[in-house]
Amino acid sequence: MIDAKTLADHNLTREEYELIVNLIGREPNLTELGIFSVMWSEHCGYKSSRVHLKKFPTRGKYLIQGPGENAGVMDIGDGLAVVFKIESHNHPSYIEPYQGAATGVGGILRDIFTMGARPVAVLDSLRFGPLDQPENRSIMDGVVSGISGYGNSFGVPTVGGEVYFHECYAQNPLVNVCCVGLARKDKLFLARARGVGNAVIYVGARTGRDGIHGATMASAEFGEETEHKRPNVQVGDPFKEKLLLEACLEAMARDLIVGIQDMGAAGLTCSTTEMAAKAGTGMEINLDLVPQREAGMNPYEIMLSESQERMLIVAEPDKVEELKKIFTKWDLEAVVIGKVTDDERLKAYFHGQLVIDIPVKAVVDLCPAYRRPARTPAFLRKVTRFRLPEMPSDLNQVFLQLLASPNISDKEWVFRQYDHMVQVNTMVLPGADAAVLRLKGLKKGLAMTLDGNSLYTYLNPRRGGQIAVAEACRNLACAGATPIGVTNCLNFGNPEKPEIMWQFKQTVEGIAEACRRFEIPVTGGNVSFYNETEGKAIYPTPVLGIIGLVEDTSRVPAAGFCGAGEVIILLGENKEELGGSEYLRLVFSEEKGQPPALNIEKEKRVQECCRQAVRAGLVRTAHDLSEGGLAVALAECSFKGPHRIGFQVKLDDRLRTDALLFGESQSRIILVARKDKARKILALARKMKVRARIIGRTGGRKMVIWHRKKKVVDQPVELGYRAWKNSIPDYFKVKKT
Amino acid sequence: MKFGVVVFPGSNCDYDTFHVLQNVMGQETVFLWHKEHDLRGVDCVVLPGGFSYGDYLRSGAIARFSPIMREVKKFAGSGGLVLGICNGFQILLEAGLLPGAMLRNKNLKFLCQHVHIRIENNRTAFSSAGHRGQVLRIPIAHFDGNYYAPPDLLSELEKNKQVVFRYCDENGKLSEEANVNGSAHSIAGLINHQGNVLGMMPHPERASEKILGSEDGKIIFRSMIDYLEKKRGTGKKKATRAFRPTVTPLPPLIGTF
Numbered sequence: 001m002i003d004a005k006t007l008a009d010h011n012l013t014r015e016e017y018e019l020i021v022n023l024i025g026r027e028p029n030l031t032e033l034g035i036f037s038v039m040w041s042e043h044c045g046y047k048s049s050r051v052h053l054k055k056f057p058t059r060g061k062y063l064i065q066g067p068g069e070n071a072g073v074m075d076i077g078d079g080l081a082v083v084f085k086i087e088s089h090n091h092p093s094y095i096e097p098y099q100g101a102a103t104g105v106g107g108i109l110r111d112i113f114t115m116g117a118r119p120v121a122v123l124d125s126l127r128f129g130p131l132d133q134p135e136n137r138s139i140m141d142g143v144v145s146g147i148s149g150y151g152n153s154f155g156v157p158t159v160g161g162e163v164y165f166h167e168c169y170a171q172n173p174l175v176n177v178c179c180v181g182l183a184r185k186d187k188l189f190l191a192r193a194r195g196v197g198n199a200v201i202y203v204g205a206r207t208g209r210d211g212i213h214g215a216t217m218a219s220a221e222f223g224e225e226t227e228h229k230r231p232n233v234q235v236g237d238p239f240k241e242k243l244l245l246e247a248c249l250e251a252m253a254r255d256l257i258v259g260i261q262d263m264g265a266a267g268l269t270c271s272t273t274e275m276a277a278k279a280g281t282g283m284e285i286n287l288d289l290v291p292q293r294e295a296g297m298n299p300y301e302i303m304l305s306e307s308q309e310r311m312l313i314v315a316e317p318d319k320v321e322e323l324k325k326i327f328t329k330w331d332l333e334a335v336v337i338g339k340v341t342d343d344e345r346l347k348a349y350f351h352g353q354l355v356i357d358i359p360v361k362a363v364v365d366l367c368p369a370y371r372r373p374a375r376t377p378a379f380l381r382k383v384t385r386f387r388l389p390e391m392p393s394d395l396n397q398v399f400l401q402l403l404a405s406p407n408i409s410d411k412e413w414v415f416r417q418y419d420h421m422v423q424v425n426t427m428v429l430p431g432a433d434a435a436v437l438r439l440k441g442l443k444k445g446l447a448m449t450l451d452g453n454s455l456y457t458y459l460n461p462r463r464g465g466q467i468a469v470a471e472a473c474r475n476l477a478c479a480g481a482t483p484i485g486v487t488n489c490l491n492f493g494n495p496e497k498p499e500i501m502w503q504f505k506q507t508v509e510g511i512a513e514a515c516r517r518f519e520i521p522v523t524g525g526n527v528s529f530y531n532e533t534e535g536k537a538i539y540p541t542p543v544l545g546i547i548g549l550v551e552d553t554s555r556v557p558a559a560g561f562c563g564a565g566e567v568i569i570l571l572g573e574n575k576e577e578l579g580g581s582e583y584l585r586l587v588f589s590e591e592k593g594q595p596p597a598l599n600i601e602k603e604k605r606v607q608e609c610c611r612q613a614v615r616a617g618l619v620r621t622a623h624d625l626s627e628g629g630l631a632v633a634l635a636e637c638s639f640k641g642p643h644r645i646g647f648q649v650k651l652d653d654r655l656r657t658d659a660l661l662f663g664e665s666q667s668r669i670i671l672v673a674r675k676d677k678a679r680k681i682l683a684l685a686r687k688m689k690v691r692a693r694i695i696g697r698t699g700g701r702k703m704v705i706w707h708r709k710k711k712v713v714d715q716p717v718e719l720g721y722r723a724w725k726n727s728i729p730d731y732f733k734v735k736k737t
Numbered sequence: 738m739k740f741g742v743v744v745f746p747g748s749n750c751d752y753d754t755f756h757v758l759q760n761v762m763g764q765e766t767v768f769l770w771h772k773e774h775d776l777r778g779v780d781c782v783v784l785p786g787g788f789s790y791g792d793y794l795r796s797g798a799i800a801r802f803s804p805i806m807r808e809v810k811k812f813a814g815s816g817g818l819v820l821g822i823c824n825g826f827q828i829l830l831e832a833g834l835l836p837g838a839m840l841r842n843k844n845l846k847f848l849c850q851h852v853h854i855r856i857e858n859n860r861t862a863f864s865s866a867g868h869r870g871q872v873l874r875i876p877i878a879h880f881d882g883n884y885y886a887p888p889d890l891l892s893e894l895e896k897n898k899q900v901v902f903r904y905c906d907e908n909g910k911l912s913e914e915a916n917v918n919g920s921a922h923s924i925a926g927l928i929n930h931q932g933n934v935l936g937m938m939p940h941p942e943r944a945s946e947k948i949l950g951s952e953d954g955k956i957i958f959r960s961m962i963d964y965l966e967k968k969r970g971t972g973k974k975k976a977t978r979a980f981r982p983t984v985t986p987l988p989p990l991i992g993t994f
Contacts, residue, residue, distance in 0.1 A: 118987060148847050153788040239791025250990050262918025419849045419878045421943050424753045438948055441984030447785050714765055
């Protein structure tokens with residue numbers, strides 16, 4: 001008999017329970033209840049988000065596979081497909097940073113190779129509380145080590161991403177991992193249990209008691225009892241995953257597989273029910289045959305375990321022997337645990353008894369969807385109406401202060417712990433606007449980036465969502481790439497609170513609109529709700545992962561200045577926009593105002609102009625303007641070049657100087673070119689109706705900016721470089737006593 | 738020349754090394770599976786980077802027991818050319834083919850970055866295409882690359898000129914800062930006394946194509962090819978076959994024989 005406490009433990013409401021009884025025509029047993037609870041959890045069932053996610057555009061000219069599979073797939077020509085997806089592992093990473101982050105990487109890697117693709121790159125978006133608090137440093141250290149430990153061993157390069165710090169992430173760190181894979185277009189695999197009578201094969205690691213209810217855990221707020229949840233976090237084994245990858249790809253290449261799905265969240269439950277539901281079949285399995293790490297596991301534990309590095313394969317019976325041979329060669333287990341049936345039910349036996357007998361469609365497709373109430377948060381009125389504070393007298397000093405802000409400063413401390421070069425494709429190393437991979441033997445390449453500014457989304461969720469898309473595309477344009485597909489990770493608080501729901505809805509609509517206007521389909525992604533601890537929610541944090549196609553990798557510009565005496569061109573317009581800027585936050589502790597305005601048509605023209613200039617081979621260096629504005633972007637170009645060359649820039653805009661230097665107006669890109677080519681860029685911009693002008697030159701050992709004949713920034717490159725370079729490492733230095 | 742790249746479970750630079758040897762250097766290259774006993778008639782064995790057997794114990798500690806390593810030892814014992822890169826170097830140390838051991842990097846973190854190394858001895862089969870004192874820019878990517886040897890062994894290695902590469906700055910100067918992982922005597926690459934087995938932590942295969950930012954790694958592979966050609970040249974002069982591989986973005990199946 002299922003009582004109220006059991007229901008509460010399973011995060012199911014009384015109404016949901018009644019629906020389950022209705023759907024299966026009787027009371028479920030505990031194992032069956034567990035199955036419904038996990039499949040109908042927010043994490044797996046998307047019950048609060050589904051109605052809104054439908055607003056995303058899901059068609060596009062490169063699209064092969066949109067939402068609903070393990071990952072999205074785009075056609076990149078030459079018989080190749082790129083497979084990509086982003087996922088969050090926020091809750092586990094807070095409870096146990098190393099393993100939480102490591103298994104986050106492991107999970108998304110499996111999502112990619114289960115489709116027949118070899119993972120070629122990982123990017124991650126990380127958000128932590130401020131580094132002056134030791135517990136945040138400890139979480140960050142653990143997360144970065146976890147990503148490094150798993151990705152490096154597996155042999156996938158971690159090529160980019162972002163790291164942000166804010167008070168709101170102190171007890172809710174975000175770990176969003178995006179993986180990109182490469183496959184042959186004619187060798188893609190889907191999670192379908194087709195062919196009645198086909199064998200159901202369990203491969204990979206054994207099932208243990210780890211991670212039971214991970215998905216349910218990720219579907220509730222945290223309180224003080226978080227420490228007790230540590231056993232819910234799984235432990236990763238990247239070595240096993242590497243073997244699993246090679247074995248699966250080999251079996252796929254030999255056409256031994258009908259359908260395949262990884263066992264991620266909700267483990268065996270999710271893979272059996274989903275594969276059957278999608279194929280319109282059923283499945284009958286014997287739980288005694290499931291390889292187990294420890295004795296005495298009951299059906300509930302076996303079905304709900306989230307042990308890592310496991311896959312479920314459906315294969316024709318006469319291929320089973322050959323399949324087993326491949327897995328044995330890679331020192332992995334492959335065990336037939338059941339078969340595909342035609343009754344659209346999942347039936348499982350344990351010690352000879354039928355312990356599960358439920359319709360798969362009810363579990364997978366009939367999860368309730370809620371249109372939860374939404375209400376504009378009251379705080380918005382307070383924060384968006386505000387008057388700019390008086391300008392500080394010494395902006396030259398503020399400039400250094402901004403360079404040392406962990407949100408702007410160098411992230412090498414993070415990415416040098418990641419192997420970002422394995423597989424020998426990484427052309428543009430981490431730290432640039434977008435990572436670029438060459439494709440061996442081809443002229444073209446792939447560019448990829450992750451982006452999202454949660455302060456903008458906090459102040460104006462719709463615009464924040466739009467800007468996240470626009471900026472990710474702008475990053476790609478700087479590499480000369482055309483955006484082709486989107487994946488996104490939406491990190492929010494508790495959706496049962498109307499204010500949070502409003503933020504979510506607005507953000508989704510903003511992203512959807514921008515994607516439509518940029519003509520890029522959303523191919524999937526992940527929603528992470530309940531990022532709240534003790535009632536305090538994170539800022540709404542959408543993270544956009546966008547893939548771009550580079551036509552000619554030999555034309556990709558550098559991220560930093562290449563030589564002295566080159567011409568610096570600014571595409572786009574400077575405006576007096578300081579709302580939501582890093583400058584206001586850092587210098588005045590104000591998180592107020594409206595984020596910068598975005599005119600998508602203008603943005604698209606600026607990006608197209610940049611792309612064409614790059615493709616024509618006119619551009620030596622390209623960098624988009626974002627946090628910290630123009631002054632910071634110029635400094636970054638100095639720091640990222642091999643010789644750390646300075647610059648002399650003269651501006652005469654009629655704006656407040658601080659807005660000109662540090663304002664974050666959208667649709668702006670710095671292009672650097674040799675003199676003769678600069679003229680061509682200006683002509684191109686004129687033709688495309690994009691504002692472009694020469695603002696200065698590279699050279700010298702100083703960073704100098706003049707505003708209306710007044711020198712407002714004048715700093716030695718080395719001084720700025722040290723401030724920017726040492727900011728994060730200094731927090732982690734062992735203090736000598 | 739025919740190169741063999743050993744594939745241990747957990748090797749992950751196997752295809753990178755294969756790609757550079759075959760597609761960049763134009764040499765016939767085969768994979769050698771860890772469970773095999775056959776070196777397939779190769780002129781040179783390369784132990785690639787990665788995390789052999791997961792490296793959950795000491796790096797390289799399990800790999801040395803694999804069947805193929807018995808053959809590699811025999812091959813090295815009879816003067817065959819063996820190159821160990823990164824994890825390959827660690828395995829050579831564990832297998833006793835090179836002296837010394839590896840400790841965790843001095844900052845206790847995994848390090849992936851471009852470094853500079855100086856050629857200390859160019860009269861070896863692995864460095865003859867460069868000159869003494871030449872500075873190469875090649876990336877490292879490891880957790881355990883902090884080379885350790887007791888003082889008397891170190892002085893013996895120095896005396897025998899067995900230190901082939903040392904970490905340095907871009908101008909070739911040695912310093913504590915340039916010695917990123919804290920290796921004894923800034924050792925980045927070490928050769929055995931006989932001169933046919935070299936281990937190095939930097940990854941020359943990651944610095945062999947202009948598009949990836951450096952081609953300095955080719956000096957190592959060029960030297961090896963020159964050496965092997967000269968060695969073979971004493972007998973029948975056989976022109977190196979122009980090898981025209983088709984380069985594909987996706988690797989072939991590794992370890993499928």
